[in-house]
Amino acid sequence: MFAVENLNVYYGESHILHNLQLTLGAHETLAIMGRNGMGKSTLLKALIAMIPAKTGSIQLDGRELAPLKSYARVAAGLGYVPQGRMIFPYLTVLENILSGMDSATNSVVPEYIYETFPVLWDMRARRGGNLSGGQQQQLAIARALVSEPRVLILDEPTEGIQPSIIKEIARSLNTLKKERNFSLIVSEQVLSFTLDIADRFLIIEKGRFVHEAVREYVDADKMMGYLTI
Amino acid sequence: MSVDMLLSQIFNGLSLFTILALMAIGLAIVFGLMGVINMAHGELMAMGAYMTYLTSVIFSRWLPGVMGASFLVGIVVAFLTTAAFGLLLETVMIRHLYKRPLDTLLATWGVSLILQQVFRQVFGPINVSVPTASWLQGAWSPMPGLDLPLARVFIIALTLAVALGVYLFLFKSRWGLRIRSVMQNRAMAGAAGINTARVDAVTFAVGCGLAGVAGSALTMIASTGPATGQQYIVDAFIVVVFGGVESLIGTFVSAFMIGQMQSLFEMPFSGSMAKAAILLLVIVALYFRPSGLFSIKVRR
Ligand SMILES: Nc1ncnc2c1ncn2[C@@H]1O[C@H](COP(=O)(O)OP(=O)(O)OP(=O)(O)O)[C@@H](O)[C@H]1O
Ligand SMILES: [Mg+2]
Numbered sequence: 001m002f003a004v005e006n007l008n009v010y011y012g013e014s015h016i017l018h019n020l021q022l023t024l025g026a027h028e029t030l031a032i033m034g035r036n037g038m039g040k041s042t043l044l045k046a047l048i049a050m051i052p053a054k055t056g057s058i059q060l061d062g063r064e065l066a067p068l069k070s071y072a073r074v075a076a077g078l079g080y081v082p083q084g085r086m087i088f089p090y091l092t093v094l095e096n097i098l099s100g101m102d103s104a105t106n107s108v109v110p111e112y113i114y115e116t117f118p119v120l121w122d123m124r125a126r127r128g129g130n131l132s133g134g135q136q137q138q139l140a141i142a143r144a145l146v147s148e149p150r151v152l153i154l155d156e157p158t159e160g161i162q163p164s165i166i167k168e169i170a171r172s173l174n175t176l177k178k179e180r181n182f183s184l185i186v187s188e189q190v191l192s193f194t195l196d197i198a199d200r201f202l203i204i205e206k207g208r209f210v211h212e213a214v215r216e217y218v219d220a221d222k223m224m225g226y227l228t229i
Numbered sequence: 230m231s232v233d234m235l236l237s238q239i240f241n242g243l244s245l246f247t248i249l250a251l252m253a254i255g256l257a258i259v260f261g262l263m264g265v266i267n268m269a270h271g272e273l274m275a276m277g278a279y280m281t282y283l284t285s286v287i288f289s290r291w292l293p294g295v296m297g298a299s300f301l302v303g304i305v306v307a308f309l310t311t312a313a314f315g316l317l318l319e320t321v322m323i324r325h326l327y328k329r330p331l332d333t334l335l336a337t338w339g340v341s342l343i344l345q346q347v348f349r350q351v352f353g354p355i356n357v358s359v360p361t362a363s364w365l366q367g368a369w370s371p372m373p374g375l376d377l378p379l380a381r382v383f384i385i386a387l388t389l390a391v392a393l394g395v396y397l398f399l400f401k402s403r404w405g406l407r408i409r410s411v412m413q414n415r416a417m418a419g420a421a422g423i424n425t426a427r428v429d430a431v432t433f434a435v436g437c438g439l440a441g442v443a444g445s446a447l448t449m450i451a452s453t454g455p456a457t458g459q460q461y462i463v464d465a466f467i468v469v470v471f472g473g474v475e476s477l478i479g480t481f482v483s484a485f486m487i488g489q490m491q492s493l494f495e496m497p498f499s500g501s502m503a504k505a506a507i508l509l510l511v512i513v514a515l516y517f518r519p520s521g522l523f524s525i526k527v528r529r
Contacts, residue, residue: 048420069426070419086417088410099410102422107403147422 001026002151002183007056009046009207016042017207020056024151027177029184031198033191035227039207040187041083044155047185048080049073060150075103079149079182083156085140089129093120093139096128100143112179113142116172134165141169145180154186158193170196191223233374238492244381244450246488247388250481251446252461253468254395255439257480260469262412263432265323266330268337270465271458272344273437276314277307277444278359278453279352285359300362300445304387307441315437319430327429341458348455356452365449384446391442392481398435399477408432471511473521483522487511 002024009017017039024030032040045051047058049070058065065073074080079100088096097109097120114121117138123131128139137157144152158166170193177184188194194201201218203211203226211226213219252274259267267273281303288299318340326333361380368376399405410418411428419425447453447461464487472483487507494503515521 050416050420069424070416071422071424074420074422080420082417082420086414088413088417090413091406091409095406095409098406099418099423100421102407102424143421 001061003057003059004047005057005059007043007046007058008054009042009051009056010054011042011051015207017046017053020207020209022202022209024183024185027181027183028200029177029186029198031194031201032185032187032204033189033194033201033223033227034187034204035189035229038204040204041155042207043204044080044153044185044187045082047073047153048078050080050082071102074147074149077148077150079144079147079152081137081140081144081152081154081157083159083187085133085136087128087131087136087139087143089127091128092125093128093131094124096139097142097146100146103147109146112176113146116176117142134161134169137161137165137169138172141172145176148180149182151183151185154184156187156189158188158190166190166193167196173197189227191220191227195220236375238496239489240377240381242489242492243385244488245491246485247381247384248443248447248450248461249464249468249488250388250484251391251443252440252465253472253480253484254392254477255436255443256465257436257469257472257477258395258439259433259436260466261476261480262408263429263436264330265327265433266334266337267323267436268334268462269318269341269344269458270437270440271460271462272341272348273311273314273440273458274444274447274461275348275453275455275458276344277311277441278448278457279348279357279444280307280310280441281445281448282352282357282359282453289360297362297364300359300365300449303359303448304442304445307445308438309441311441311444312434312438315434316430318437319433323433324426324429345455345458352453352455354455356454356457358452359448361449380449384449387442387446391439392477395439395477404428404431467508467511471514471521476521479522 004020004022007017007020008015020043022030032043034040042051046053049068053066056066060077063076065076065078068076088099091099094109097113101107119135120139120142123135128136131139157169173184174197184197186194186198195218199215201213201223202209203223205226213223252270256270259265259270281300284303284306285299288296322336323333326336365380365383368378369382370376399408407423407428410421410423411425415425447457468484468487469480471487472479472481490507490510491503494506498506
């Protein structure tokens with residue numbers, strides 16, 4: 001359904017991603033795992049065209065996304081939640097959600113958003129910048145969901161968030177996936193979180209995939225070996 | 230000095246304020262929100278003034294029966310023409326120069342020189358003036374001894390209406406939301422699904438259209454010549470910087486203060502001494518508040 005091939009990304013002269021290749025099935029959740037600086041964010045940013053790729057093909061349901069700008073990739077079915085959330089600090093919570101609806105078919109925030117994240121309803125008139133990290137994470141997920149993505153991309157959603165909220169986010173994502181019919185790509189360093197949500201795991205090291213595992217056969221010790229220093 | 234004189238001087242300051250405010254609101258959008266230094270903003274105002282003049286000529290020749298509507302139609306024509314020109318300018322030039330402020334400055338300065346020459350060719354070197362509509366002639370006397378020209382009362386009302394319109398557009402409309410998202414975080418706005426290039430074009434066009442409206446208002450208090458834009462561009466930039474480049478309220482308040490100061494200082498000093506005194510005050514103020522009177526921190 002979603003397939004990336006031959007992806008090469010550079011920052012100036014330095015070659016960051018080397019010939020990456022990945023596929024994602026319908027309803028599947030793929031975890032991209034690796035330590036700091038291994039290229040997780042670079043990969044996800046390249047998928048949403050926040051940074052340019054030197055070469056590579058990105059196909060969604062047979063459609064080539066590589067020539068498209070960010071907004072057109074969102075319209076084509078990608079949703080993106082960046083590392084650090086990147087909430088618009090001076091927009092209200094409601095406006096932050098609405099900013100994700102430019103390509104959506106309707107212009108009213110769908111009810112399931114507030115059912116999943118009740119705190120966003122309570123805080124809808126507050127400025128996004130005044131929310132706590134966990135609340136901002138929920139807001140960023142809501143902003144991406146309202147564009148009705150086929151593939152939702154999450155970059156380190158647990159970073160800087162307390163364990164109880166992490167559990168809650170994992171639970172919400174599992175429910176949403178079932179109800180809203182999208183696939184998920186999530187980058188992480190925290191294995192416990194991805195074990196809660198992912199079907200398949202790819203380990204990235206210095207811009208290359210070095211290990212792959214499916215949920216049923218995960219060797220937790222081996223994974224931890226890749227994630228700890 | 231009599232109270233009447235002071236009041237009428239304050240009122241003169243108010244009409245200057247309206248021109249400055251209208252021009253600066255457009256500039257606050259183009260320069261403050263987008264960071265584009267558009268040296269042709271003054272010529273866009275002159276273009277709006279000429280369009281208002283053209284509309285009045287057309288009305289007096291072909292539609293003399295409804296001459297009273299000429300000025301109102303002129304405002305709309307001025308807005309649409311300058312906005313369309315802005316859209317063209319953004320598409321063929323400005324968008325290729327984002328993040329290159331010096332190049333933008335030089336290129337738009339070139340545009341301003343070209344426009345001045347075009348005005349000279351088309352409308353002649355002599356200033357033209359727009360006859361005041363009959364319903365704007367005469368004065369309003371709220372108290373004995375104080376006569377406020379209706380035309381000036383009207384442009385004050387126009388300024389307030391434009392400010393309200395800009396506020397509603399930026400803070401209550403879908404386009405306003407797009408514009409504010411792009412200004413706060415361009416890359417993220419794109420990744421949230423907003424077509425940032427189109428937002429830039431529309432934002433720039435609206436800012437230029439407001440310069441056109443300022444030009445319309447200007448025809449009520451002064452005549453229009455090829456160099457009209459030059460007289461106001463520096464003041465307008467000062468207003469925007471003094472108010473805090475990202476704040477519309479700041480722009481409004483700062484236009485008010487500078488308009489009043491100009492008008493009050495002109496009593497004891499000459500016009501250019503008054504300008505120098507204002508510039509000095511603004512520099513001192515900016516020394517203590519480098520980002521302007523009203524500043525918010527915006528991440529870019
Ligand atoms: N803007 C940039 N310019 C140059 N190099 C960069 C830039 N951003 C990232 N890099 C480099 O690219 C490599 C991959 O960085 P990336 O942000 O993708 O890592 P990551 O896996 O997301 O790490 P983290 O877990 O810390 O978020 C790193 O070596 C980093 O130094
Ligand atoms: Mg990262």
